[in-house]
Amino acid sequence: MxxxxxxxxxxxxxxxxxxxxFDGLAGKHEAAVRPVTGGLRTRVLHIGDYDRSGEHMFTTLAxxxxxxxxxAGVEVQFERVAVTGEQVVAHNLPTAPPKATDRRSFSGTATTQAEALPPDVLAAIVREAIEAHRDLEVHRQxxxxxxxERRAIRESLSRRPRDRMAAH
Incomplete structure (x- = not known):
């Protein structure tokens, strides 16, 4: 996946x-400071199991x-894109009952593993989530x-052999 x-x-x-x-704090710290070095706005699109642990992991990670x-003075936004209860129903994903030993809160009545999403469906979900947040004007620019830049590089490369020959 x-x-x-x-x-x-x-x-x-x-x-x-x-x-x-459940990622350790070092990995979470790295995820938080990564936008500082890149100077970019960051949105985390999260994919996880639809169960108590999956929802808890998303919440604690965020x-x-x-x-x-x-x-660190940066903005990070979180969005859970998969697996959701709506996706379980829409794609008729296989389910299992929640683990009785897991006492964390959970919004569903049945669980589904992220791997249950067919690859083409997961790809479509991820692309749709990305497209929903793209700034098309920035992309055009x-x-x-x-x-x-490509044109300037081509022009520079096409001049070089002639310049060398003229120098000899």
Whole structure:
């Protein structure tokens, strides 16, 4: 799943990071200060299991990273994009009863693993979430700047062989 998400993110120039279970504070701190070095607004699109642990992981990740980010003077926003109760129903995903031993609060009556989302459905969900937050004017400006830079590089490279030959 991570490889697929990295590929989708790369299409938009977005980094993808994977946590393992309940991430430690060091990883959360790194996630919070990463926007400081890049100087960019950051929105975390979260994918997790639809169960007590998945919802708790999202909540604690957001709380901890937001606290570190606030201390560093940066803004980070969080959005859970998958798996949601609506997606379980819409895509007829397999479910299981919640674990009786897990006493954390949970909004659902049945659980679903993130891996239950078919790859094409997950890709569509992620792309839609990214597109919902893209600034199309900024994107247009970046593409125009890239084209200008590409043209300048081509012109520079095409002049070099002639310049060298004239110098000999």
């Amino acid at each position: 991570v490889t697929q998400l990295v590929r989708i993110g790369a299409e938009f120039g977005i980094s993808c990071f994977s946590g393992g279970g 709380e901890d990273v937001l606290a570190f980010a606030e201390a 970046i593409l125009a700047r890239e084209e200008t």
